[in-house]
Amino acid sequence: MLGSVCSHHSWRDQREDAHKSLGRSERGEYSARMIHVGIGYDVHALVAGRKLILGGVEIPHTKGLDGHSDADVLMHAICDAVLGALGEADIGHFFPNTDPRWKDATSIVFLQEAARQVGQRQGKIVNVDATLIAQQPKVYPHIAEMKKRIAAALGVGEKQIGVKATTNERMGFIGREEGMAAMAVASIEF
Numbered sequence: 633m634l635g636s637v638c639s640h641h642s643w644r645d646q647r648e649d650a651h652k653s654l655g656r657s658e659r660g661e662y663s664a665r666m667i668h669v670g671i672g673y674d675v676h677a678l679v680a681g682r683k684l685i686l687g688g689v690e691i692p693h694t695k696g697l698d699g700h701s702d703a704d705v706l707m708h709a710i711c712d713a714v715l716g717a718l719g720e721a722d723i724g725h726f727f728p729n730t731d732p733r734w735k736d737a738t739s740i741v742f743l744q745e746a747a748r749q750v751g752q753r754q755g756k757i758v759n760v761d762a763t764l765i766a767q768q769p770k771v772y773p774h775i776a777e778m779k780k781r782i783a784a785a786l787g788v789g790e791k792q793i794g795v796k797a798t799t800n801e802r803m804g805f806i807g808r809e810e811g812m813a814a815m816a817v818a819s820i821e822f
């Protein structure tokens with residue numbers, strides 16, 4: 633390359649080669665595709681008389697999470713992680729809990745919207761990893777199904793989705809089974 637920099641023709645060839653291997657930014661400039669990482673966190677209270685929906689799966693339990701939508705704390709954290717990787721506002725901005733349209737809504741629609749925004753920017757979800765923090769019930773038997781539903785909502789493969797669960801060692805509000813929390817990261821290439 634150094635030997636040919638004086639030739640106008642090969643300089644242009646080199647520039648075009650470089651452009652082929654680079655992506656185009658939002659402003660139309662050429663720039664390298666990069667990985668963007670987002671983080672999401674959510675928490676909901678556990679109350680009697682509500683279904684417990686986690687990762688799109690209804691799990692038999694004595695209590696469920698309270699919220700305007702189905703209160704799927706795991707999907708909400710993942711949604712915020714995806715939106716965060718886009719540099720966007722959080723889930724509440726797009727789906728305000730004052731809007732009757734989202735009353736008891738399945739959180740699958742929130743993930744679909746986040747995925748739509750990724751696609752709109754020619755982005756690609758590389759992977760998502762999430763941890764649910766809940767004292768009870770045991771969610772391990774449901775994790776494979778959660779991954780399947782999260783992957784379907786985001787339009788990615790199951791291997792791109794990580795879901796783990798931990799207790800809070802009986803400490804704090806989660807340990808007292810007053811609520812559940814979830815955290816997630818998402819990486820997006822664009």
Ligand SMILES: [Zn+2]
Nearest residue numbers: 674703705708
């Ligand atoms: Zn939430």
